[in-house]
Amino acid sequence: MNRLWQALKVFWRTLTDPDFAARVVPLLVKAPTGPDLRVLALLQRDGRLIDFLEEDIDAYTDAQIGAAVRDIHRGCRKSLHEYLTIEPIMIEGEEARVMIAADFDPAEIRLIGNVDGAPPFQGVLKHHGWRVKEVHLPVLPAARDASSVLSPAEVEVV
Amino acid sequence: MSRFVVGIDLGTTNSALAYADTRAATADAAAPIRTLAIPQVVGVNDVAERPVLPSFLYLAAPKEFPAGGIDLPWEGPGDRMVGTFAREHGAKVPGRLVSSAKSWLSHAGVDRRGAILPWSAAADVAKVSPVEASSAYLAHLRDAWNHLIAGQTADDRLERQDVFLTVPASFDAVARELTVEAARAAGLEQVTLLEEPQAAFYAWLAAQGERWRKKVKVGDLLLVCDIGGGTTDFTLIAVTEQDGDLALTRMAVGEHILLGGDNMDLALAHAVAATLPNGMEGLDATQRIALGHACRDAKEALFSNPSKAAVPVAVLGRGSKVIGGAVKTELTRETLTRVLLDGFLPRVAPTDLPARGRRVGLTEIGLPYAADPAITRHVARFLGQQAGSLHTGGNFVKPSAVLFNGGVFKAGELRTRVVEVLSAWAGEAVPSLEATDLDLAVALGAAYYGQVRRGKGIRIRGGVPRSYYVGIETAAPAVPGIAPPIKALCVVPLGMEEGTEADVPGPEFGLVVGEPAEFRFLGSTTRRDDPAGLVLDRWQPEELQELAPMETVLPAEDGQAGEAVPVRLHAHVTEVGTLELWCNSTRDPRRWKLEFNVRETSEEVP
Numbered sequence: 001m002n003r004l005w006q007a008l009k010v011f012w013r014t015l016t017d018p019d020f021a022a023r024v025v026p027l028l029v030k031a032p033t034g035p036d037l038r039v040l041a042l043l044q045r046d047g048r049l050i051d052f053l054e055e056d057i058d059a060y061t062d063a064q065i066g067a068a069v070r071d072i073h074r075g076c077r078k079s080l081h082e083y084l085t086i087e088p089i090m091i092e093g094e095e096a097r098v099m100i101a102a103d104f105d106p107a108e109i110r111l112i113g114n115v116d117g118a119p120p121f122q123g124v125l126k127h128h129g130w131r132v133k134e135v136h137l138p139v140l141p142a143a144r145d146a147s148s149v150l151s152p153a154e155v156e157v158v
Numbered sequence: 159m160s161r162f163v164v165g166i167d168l169g170t171t172n173s174a175l176a177y178a179d180t181r182a183a184t185a186d187a188a189a190p191i192r193t194l195a196i197p198q199v200v201g202v203n204d205v206a207e208r209p210v211l212p213s214f215l216y217l218a219a220p221k222e223f224p225a226g227g228i229d230l231p232w233e234g235p236g237d238r239m240v241g242t243f244a245r246e247h248g249a250k251v252p253g254r255l256v257s258s259a260k261s262w263l264s265h266a267g268v269d270r271r272g273a274i275l276p277w278s279a280a281a282d283v284a285k286v287s288p289v290e291a292s293s294a295y296l297a298h299l300r301d302a303w304n305h306l307i308a309g310q311t312a313d314d315r316l317e318r319q320d321v322f323l324t325v326p327a328s329f330d331a332v333a334r335e336l337t338v339e340a341a342r343a344a345g346l347e348q349v350t351l352l353e354e355p356q357a358a359f360y361a362w363l364a365a366q367g368e369r370w371r372k373k374v375k376v377g378d379l380l381l382v383c384d385i386g387g388g389t390t391d392f393t394l395i396a397v398t399e400q401d402g403d404l405a406l407t408r409m410a411v412g413e414h415i416l417l418g419g420d421n422m423d424l425a426l427a428h429a430v431a432a433t434l435p436n437g438m439e440g441l442d443a444t445q446r447i448a449l450g451h452a453c454r455d456a457k458e459a460l461f462s463n464p465s466k467a468a469v470p471v472a473v474l475g476r477g478s479k480v481i482g483g484a485v486k487t488e489l490t491r492e493t494l495t496r497v498l499l500d501g502f503l504p505r506v507a508p509t510d511l512p513a514r515g516r517r518v519g520l521t522e523i524g525l526p527y528a529a530d531p532a533i534t535r536h537v538a539r540f541l542g543q544q545a546g547s548l549h550t551g552g553n554f555v556k557p558s559a560v561l562f563n564g565g566v567f568k569a570g571e572l573r574t575r576v577v578e579v580l581s582a583w584a585g586e587a588v589p590s591l592e593a594t595d596l597d598l599a600v601a602l603g604a605a606y607y608g609q610v611r612r613g614k615g616i617r618i619r620g621g622v623p624r625s626y627y628v629g630i631e632t633a634a635p636a637v638p639g640i641a642p643p644i645k646a647l648c649v650v651p652l653g654m655e656e657g658t659e660a661d662v663p664g665p666e667f668g669l670v671v672g673e674p675a676e677f678r679f680l681g682s683t684t685r686r687d688d689p690a691g692l693v694l695d696r697w698q699p700e701e702l703q704e705l706a707p708m709e710t711v712l713p714a715e716d717g718q719a720g721e722a723v724p725v726r727l728h729a730h731v732t733e734v735g736t737l738e739l740w741c742n743s744t745r746d747p748r749r750w751k752l753e754f755n756v757r758e759t760s761e762e763v764p
Contacts, residue, residue: 042201042204045201048480051474051479052480052481054478055478055479055480055481055482057481060481060482064481064486065481067470067472067484067486068472068474068480068481068484070470071448071452071472071474071484072474074455082206136206138203138204138205138206147224154444156443
């Protein structure tokens with residue numbers, strides 16, 4: 001599309017449509033927001049992942065950690081499955097021999113070992129990778145999405 | 159007729175909606191029934207679909223949540239939140255949470271149209287009535303339906319569909335009336351009531367198709383044992399023969415028992431908490447909720463895996479410390495058996511009766527929870543009470559088979575225990591009918607019943623499950639402090655069919671113009687043979703329960719103030735499933751309807 005035409009359209013809609021204007025704001029500020037933080041907030045809400053990662057666990061025995069991790073694992077896993085559908089990038093079993101065609105996507109597949117630069121490559125699958133197939137995150141108006149809160153402070157009113 | 163027939167299970171702790179699109183029906187087959195996944199607030203800024211809607215209403219304080227944080231995909235009531243997050247968050251803020259609204263709806267001791275909930279609310283909370291709370295759940299379902307199904311099509315809106323709303327079989331005429339009132343307040347005018355155990359039975363019929371005729375035979379007496387989240391409900395359905403074909407008749411229903419799956423989960427959590435170093439007292443509100451979840455998970459793990467002897471239960475630490483302060487224990491099979499099986503479903507004799515009196519631990523101020531948690535003893539009493547009424551000759555009704563309903567019966571061991579107990583009483587094996595979806599059966603069955611009402615499928619007959627009486631004060635000398643004894647005039651016989659009406663033979667009453675006339679009103683689930691017009695001089699105290707009184711005022715324009723108009727009573731059981739009593743003038747065609755007065759708290763029958 002003609003960039004000038006596009007710029008004029010964005011200008012006009014920003015001026016006349018408040019919802020649209022709210023959606024443009026995040027593009028202009030470099031605040032750490034967006035879906036990535038929302039996933040973190042959900043993992044904290046359902047599995048207390050941030051609490052766990054931020055806690056100093058040196059003082060605790062393996063048994064203490066093990067007991068809690070079972071619960072954190074259950075909560076995070078439930079949340080992860082509820083809001084994202086995650087699947088392996090390569091469906092072959094790990095340690096299986098695989099052939100990588102010349103037109104592979106280097107974002108999806110990383111070559112290690114004897115990389116000689118001449119595809120196709122013969123190799124052994126070491127890790128099948130992960131990718132997000134579907135996202136079921138709650139749909140929020142962009143204005144509310146801009147919060148940097150991962151978990152609100154809780155105050156019991158007495 | 160509406161395009162959809164909709165079944166709504168308005169439960170004590172969870173509500174659900176199922177529907178059939180009649181355009182999908184063929185000449186001889188009913189339309190398939192689907193359940194509606196209900197969008198609801200599941201967290202701040204998070205609306206998601208869930209198969210059921212927890213029947214909890216949270217009355218949010220101003221600025222309690224970020225702006226728009228509990229908004230729904232549709233225009234909602236703003237600060238009133240229903241569903242999963244209402245339940246979860248409300249557990250931490252009990253003064254703003256309305257729960258068990260349905261139990262309050264059937265509680266004769268309080269003003270059920272009065273703003274009394276939350277029962278122990280903070281001073282600034284704008285309280286709601288049990289009717290309003292029930293209406294809020296229905297309004298949420300209505301909005302969800304209109305958002306997902308109706309869209310822009312006005313004719314498809316829920317307000318214009320035939321809605322089949324389930325109530326406990328033990329609901330009396332007053333609670334039924336209030337349920338219809340709640341539905342009307344939510345804009346649902348075309349509602350018909352259906353008893354929950356019957357709905358569960360319809361779900362079984364729907365799943366069986368024509369095969370059901372092979373699973374039962376003439377003379378069978380089927381017991382429906384329905385343990386919901388907060389109430390337990392029993393019903394007996396007889397298989398009879400009519401014109402050479404099998405017919406089904408609902409014979410009897412049990413009394414209102416406030417005891418259910420939630421009590422079981424609570425008891426289990428307390429038993430597990432007792433094994434913690436500081437018990438339940440050592441946990442904060444968040445941890446108690448976590449313990450409840452962990453115990454439910456552990457219970458399901460033990461029930462689904464019979465070889466496991468114990469399952470670890472961990473509660474994470476308070477505040478931001480998850481590992482420090484985490485408490486760990488386990489749920490052993492021994493505890494599970496002791497608390498659930500022996501606590502709630504003990505092996506008892508058919509002559510054992512539930513203990514009376516209040517029991518600490520299961521009571522919350524206000525609601526009259528069942529004093530005895532042993533559900534098997536309640537079954538024994540129900541079957542024993544009905545034995546006399548059904549003229550079985552013995553002291554016990556032998557069910558031929560049992561149908562289970564309610565989420566708690568997902569655990570096979572609980573079903574097995576009830577079957578064992580019933581078989582021991584009967585002296586022969588009592589098989590169980592295979593139930594399908596224990597959480598959603600009532601909603602599914604209600605949608606099926608909607609199609610039965612349109613001629614597709616077999617209808618369970620039975621009429622009203624109680625006989626009703628008005629109290630007539632006897633001419634006895636006044637004794638200070640003692641209410642004069644009353645006689646009871648039967649106005650509606652047990653089994654009177656929906657959609658019928660009849661004059662009540664018997665005495666004439668004089669209504670005075672301009673003065674309120676009040677009748678005491680009573681009901682019985684066991685006095686099967688009383689015809690309309692019969693006057694009872696005396697009865698056993700457990701036979702008749704006093705309900706909310708009925709009253710009417712003859713407006714002055716209907717005559718001279720002080721003039722007495724002779725009237726006879728006239729009873730009408732509506733198609734909706736409610737009861738109307740009218741006073742018909744014997745001199746002219748004028749008539750006045752008696753209304754329930756639920757503001758007055760009823761007393762025990764002397």
